[in-house]
Amino acid sequence: MKMRPSIYIFVFYSVFYLTVGKKFKENEKPEWAKKDIRDFTDVDMERLLDQWDEDEEPLPEDELPEHLRPPPQVDFSKFDASNPEAVLQASKKGRTLMTFVQVSSALSRDETEEVTKLWQSSLWNNHIQAERYLVDDNRAIFLFKDGSQAWTAKEYLLEQEKCESITIENKVYPGKYSKTAKEEL
Template sequence: MKLVVVFTICVCLLFTVNADKKKDIRDYTEADLERLYQQWADEDDEEEDEFRRKPPRPPAEGFEFDPSKMSPQDMMKMAKKGKTLMIFAQLKGKPEMKETEKITTRWQQGLLNGNIQTERYVVSTDRALFLTKDGSLAWEIKDFLVQQPECLEVSFDNQKFPGLKSEL
């Protein structure tokens, strides 16, 4: 039993002696500080070398930008890519505010299910604003909204699109 206790104490002392090997900053000599500075400088050089070693990215093979081969809608999508865009949707009839909230929430959820993130604001009792951070998605949002039976009209960028089931 005494042997186990003595062995345990020796192991504990061994660990405490090894843990105290760290030197206090006040005990560093000039040579220690110079060695530490040299280590930092070497690590900085290695990081800079990593950035310099990466070759420039070659252009994609066969990729040529030719606007004559693009549709006007594709050009608009490129122009709106990454820009915030407001899309207005008008509902049929004279719905109350609660009904407008319910319908537009369902629309927003449908867009979200299609991986299209929008923010929704009810502007009036029959009008809502859908805000997207990527304007190139506007045409997908428009295509979804005009197919909804409650949608009278969708508009963005001074363009109006009637709903599929509207009397316009």
């Protein structure tokens, strides 16, 4: 059985590439890439990560972290200029928003826990998703994944007897039964 000359050439180039070709490719690498991985600095690791990310497809918009997602497009012409809260509510659609809820100072920490847990359950039953975190004996944070829901929740919470106030975007809303609301009457 005779081998053709083309097969010899193929074998020769294959062996040449596997032995000598690798050395040529290594010489094309930048100096930082020739280092041992244990000697890489943070800058070298960032470069390596950037190279890996070059070939990847970008994530779909809904899978991006919130701070990388584009803000919602709000058509301000559709809003009444005399109602700035409606504009603020629309601008918070799809964004995380924290609200602070102050409960009656007469309640203990355990009572505050129970009352805010009841309020959270009521909000969930009304399809308003809010996470609740106690930050003080009489204060809790309600975290809304969809910030536009905070204003609907505000209307419910302000009607509760043990709610003193709610703070949304640095604006304080006194509760219906709070001392501040009674003084205004």
